Amino acid sequence: MKIELIELVEVRLPLVRPFRTSCGTDTARHTFLLRVVTDAAEGWAEFGGDPGPVYSPEFAAGAERVLLDHLVPRVVALHRPSAARIAEALSPIKGHHMAKALLETAILDAECRAHAMPLATYLGAVRDRVPAGVSVGITDTIADLLKTVSGYLEEGYVRIKLKIEPGWDLEPVRAVRHEFGDELVLQADANTAYSLADAGHLRRLDEFGLVQIEQPLDADDLRGHVELAKVLRTPICLDESIRSARDAATAIALGACRIVNVKPSRVGGYLEARRIHDVCAAHGIPVWCGGMLETGIGRAQNLALAALPGFVLPNDISASSRYYAEDLTEPFELDNGSLPVPDGPGSGVTVLPAALRRYSVSTRALYAR
Numbered sequence: 001m002k003i004e005l006i007e008l009v010e011v012r013l014p015l016v017r018p019f020r021t022s023c024g025t026d027t028a029r030h031t032f033l034l035r036v037v038t039d040a041a042e043g044w045a046e047f048g049g050d051p052g053p054v055y056s057p058e059f060a061a062g063a064e065r066v067l068l069d070h071l072v073p074r075v076v077a078l079h080r081p082s083a084a085r086i087a088e089a090l091s092p093i094k095g096h097h098m099a100k101a102l103l104e105t106a107i108l109d110a111e112c113r114a115h116a117m118p119l120a121t122y123l124g125a126v127r128d129r130v131p132a133g134v135s136v137g138i139t140d141t142i143a144d145l146l147k148t149v150s151g152y153l154e155e156g157y158v159r160i161k162l163k164i165e166p167g168w169d170l171e172p173v174r175a176v177r178h179e180f181g182d183e184l185v186l187q188a189d190a191n192t193a194y195s196l197a198d199a200g201h202l203r204r205l206d207e208f209g210l211v212q213i214e215q216p217l218d219a220d221d222l223r224g225h226v227e228l229a230k231v232l233r234t235p236i237c238l239d240e241s242i243r244s245a246r247d248a249a250t251a252i253a254l255g256a257c258r259i260v261n262v263k264p265s266r267v268g269g270y271l272e273a274r275r276i277h278d279v280c281a282a283h284g285i286p287v288w289c290g291g292m293l294e295t296g297i298g299r300a301q302n303l304a305l306a307a308l309p310g311f312v313l314p315n316d317i318s319a320s321s322r323y324y325a326e327d328l329t330e331p332f333e334l335d336n337g338s339l340p341v342p343d344g345p346g347s348g349v350t351v352l353p354a355a356l357r358r359y360s361v362s363t364r365a366l367y368a369r
Helices: 060-076 082-090 096-115 117-124 142-155 168-182 197-206 222-231 246-253 271-281 296-306 353-359
Strands: 003-021 022-038 041-047 129-131 132-134 159-163 186-189 237-238 258-261 288-289 338-342 360-368
Touching: 003 060, 003 096, 003 353, 022 060, 022 096, 041 096, 041 296, 060 082, 060 096, 060 129, 060 360, 082 096, 082 271, 096 271, 096 338, 117 271, 117 296, 132 142, 142 159, 142 168, 159 168, 168 186, 168 197, 197 222, 222 237, 222 246, 246 271, 258 271, 271 288, 288 296, 353 360
Parallel strands: 132 159, 159 186, 237 258, 258 288
Antiparallel strands: 003 022, 003 360, 022 041, 129 338
8 A cells, every 4th residue: 555645634623512521611623634655545533632631632733744754754764654654654653643643543534435344343243233331521511411411311322421520429329320310421531630539539439329430630640540449339431541552551451440441542543452452451450432523423433342242331422413403524413322334435424525615624635654
């Protein structure tokens, strides 16, 4: 396979409603796509980060710079570039997992398309549908929250995740549990908003029968998560703390978590995400696939990953209408609480040219033969 073009497309899609977490409020998905054209096929990928370093130290402008100056030159210099060789070729560059994931994923998509192989098959999927949960942002009032949750349950989502932060935690969780009953599959996500000093307060969440509390402490505070796990009955799920299979193995060995959220962009791509899945499966740790407000491009690829056998909990992979009035691909629609895993070549979806034109901000070639 020979690479002929690598193109960066900046896009901005308005969200159907603002999405607020402890990191801030999003009103649009402002990110970029990477298009890789080879002599056999083309592939697409979607950057998982934000314009600013809020969820992660990585951000869009920094990723563009490292792609242009460091990552793309190393990949195009390979005699026969393939997805399996990308991680080794980029290993001298420290960090920048999201930028590396973007490049590896676009090449993987092109490679699978060239061989008429679905990405799900390549990764080892065992199911053709994936149970869908929904992430509910912080709202202005409890009444707004209950109305929002009710709407998602009516649509058929099988799990509700509530974003929490200091001052917005016990009351909203209690209200949702009381309103919708003990049968509701419910979890909370703190996005690193607390410290170990809040252990006594977080322990009060135990009374609500949550499936998990996700990433309560800082990403680099594994010791704090170990200590917190000793006082909580609610299982701790790690998200931002897990950047690799080695991180997952360490966290499990230390007792820092009982569940892992796998976000491919955060860990460097779908191949490392599969390794994290394998490590967790070997230790009996359930995993699920998190979301980053992806368009249909990233959503399709996440569905392929979430079809692996260890993904036994509902995923943050919602229908397109959860975020967008119009997607960049044909929309994904919820059916009986699940989403279909695309079975076409590569990611199994096609970027719609008219939609791409409507939401493109700029296009830049990072490499052309």
